[in-house]
Amino acid sequence: MAKLVMERKAADNKYLHRDFHISADNGVEYVGNKYGDDGVKEFLTQFAKAYFIPLIKEYKEKGLSAIKNYIENIYKIEEAENAIYINLTNTYLKIKVNYCPAVKYMKEQGKTPSKWYEMTTRVVYAELAKDCGLKFDMGAYDKETGATEYSFSL
Amino acid sequence: MISCTEFVLLYSELFKFIDKKEGKDGVMKYWEYISDTYVADLLGKAVEKEGLKGCWDYWSKSLNEEACDFKMTLDEEGNDFSIYMSGCPSKKLINEHAYMQPYEDYCGHCAILYDRVLRNYGIEMYDHDYSKVKDCKCVEHYRRMKK
Numbered sequence: 001m002a003k004l005v006m007e008r009k010a011a012d013n014k015y016l017h018r019d020f021h022i023s024a025d026n027g028v029e030y031v032g033n034k035y036g037d038d039g040v041k042e043f044l045t046q047f048a049k050a051y052f053i054p055l056i057k058e059y060k061e062k063g064l065s066a067i068k069n070y071i072e073n074i075y076k077i078e079e080a081e082n083a084i085y086i087n088l089t090n091t092y093l094k095i096k097v098n099y100c101p102a103v104k105y106m107k108e109q110g111k112t113p114s115k116w117y118e119m120t121t122r123v124v125y126a127e128l129a130k131d132c133g134l135k136f137d138m139g140a141y142d143k144e145t146g147a148t149e150y151s152f153s154l
Numbered sequence: 155m156i157s158c159t160e161f162v163l164l165y166s167e168l169f170k171f172i173d174k175k176e177g178k179d180g181v182m183k184y185w186e187y188i189s190d191t192y193v194a195d196l197l198g199k200a201v202e203k204e205g206l207k208g209c210w211d212y213w214s215k216s217l218n219e220e221a222c223d224f225k226m227t228l229d230e231e232g233n234d235f236s237i238y239m240s241g242c243p244s245k246k247l248i249n250e251h252a253y254m255q256p257y258e259d260y261c262g263h264c265a266i267l268y269d270r271v272l273r274n275y276g277i278e279m280y281d282h283d284y285s286k287v288k289d290c291k292c293v294e295h296y297r298r299m300k301k
Contacts, residue, residue: 001230001231003227003228003229003232004210004226004227004228004229005225005226005227005228006210006214006224006225006226006227007224007225007226008217008218008222008223008224009223009241010221010222010223010241010243011221012218012221013218013219013220013221014221015159015219015220015221015243016158016159016219016221017158017161017216017219017220018158018219019158019216019219020158020159020161020162021158021161022192023161023165023188023192024156024158024161024164024165026188026191026192027164027165027168030184030187030188031168031171031172035175042171043167043168043171046167046170046171047163047164047167050167050253050254050255051160051163051164051167051251051254053253053254054253074155074157074159074160075155077157077159078155078157078158097155100155101155102155102156102157102158120155120156121155124156146155
C-alpha cells in the first residue's frame with residue numbers, strides 16, 4: 001500500500017469539533033458521579049469565574065449588550081443562530097433557547113446528556129450574572145432538546 | 155451552553171478542579187478513565203477494524219475539525235503512523251487564555267488518552283517529541299507492536 005500523507009494549515013478548516021460537547025458532558029458527569037451536585041456547581045463556578053474575567057470587564061464598559069454579543073456569537077459559531085431569540089432592553093436581556101445545538105449533536109451521536117448537563121447553562125450564567133452584579137433567572141429546562149429561557153437583569 | 159470552541163478551557167479547569175481535590179494522581183486516573191471509555195469507543199473501534207489505518211481514519215476527522223496545522227503520514231509497509239503537529243489549536247487557545255492560569259500539564263492528557271487504548275490493539279507510541287508543546291508543537295510516532 002502506498003504511503004499516505006495529509007498536510008493541512010489551520011486556515012484550511014473551521015475550528016468546530018462538535019465531539020467536544022460530548023467530552024464536556026463526560027467531564028461534568030465524572031465530577032457529578034464523584035462529587036455530586038455540589039461538586040459540579042463548584043467546578044462550573046470555578047470555570048465561570050476564571051473564563052469570564054474579560055467579559056465582566058466588557059460588561060462594565062458596555063452594559064448588557066456585551067453579554068448579548070457573547071451569547072449571540074457562540075450560537076453563530078455553532079451554526080445555530082436559529083436556536084435562540086434575544087430580547088435586549090436597557091434593563092434586561094432575555095434569551096429564549098428553542099433548542100441547544102450541543103444537546104442536538106450529542107443525541108445525534110447516540111449520547112444522552114448527563115443529568116448535570118443543564119448546569120453548564122444554569123450555573124455558568126448564574127455566576128456570570130453574579131460577578132456582573134446582575135440578577136439571573138432561568139426557567140424550566142427541557143432535557144430532550146435543551147430548550148429553556150433565561151434572563152439577566154439590572 | 156458552553157460552546158465546543160470553549161471546551162478546551164473547560165477541560166483545563168476540570169484538570170485543575172480534580173488536581174485540587176485529588177492531586178495529580180487523580181488527574182491521571184481521569185485521563186485513564188476517559189481513555190478506557192470514550193476514546194476506546196472511537197479510536198479503539200477504528201483500529202480494531204482497520205489496524206494502523208484506523209489511526210489515520212480517527213485523526214483525519216479530529217485534526218481537521220480542530221483546524222490543526224499538521225502533517226500526518228501512514229506507511230503500513232514501513233509500520234509507521236506519525237503526526238507532526240506544528241500548530242495545536244487547543245494549546246494555542248490555552249496560551250491565549252493565560253489569565254485563567256491554565257493547568258500546567260494540560261498537554262499531558264494526549265500521551266495517556268491514545269497510547270493506552272492503542273496498546274489493547276497491538277499498536278504503541280514508539281517515539282515522541284513533546285519538547286515544544288508550549289509552542290503548540292509536538293510529534294508522535296506509532297507502530298504495530300512485535301508479537
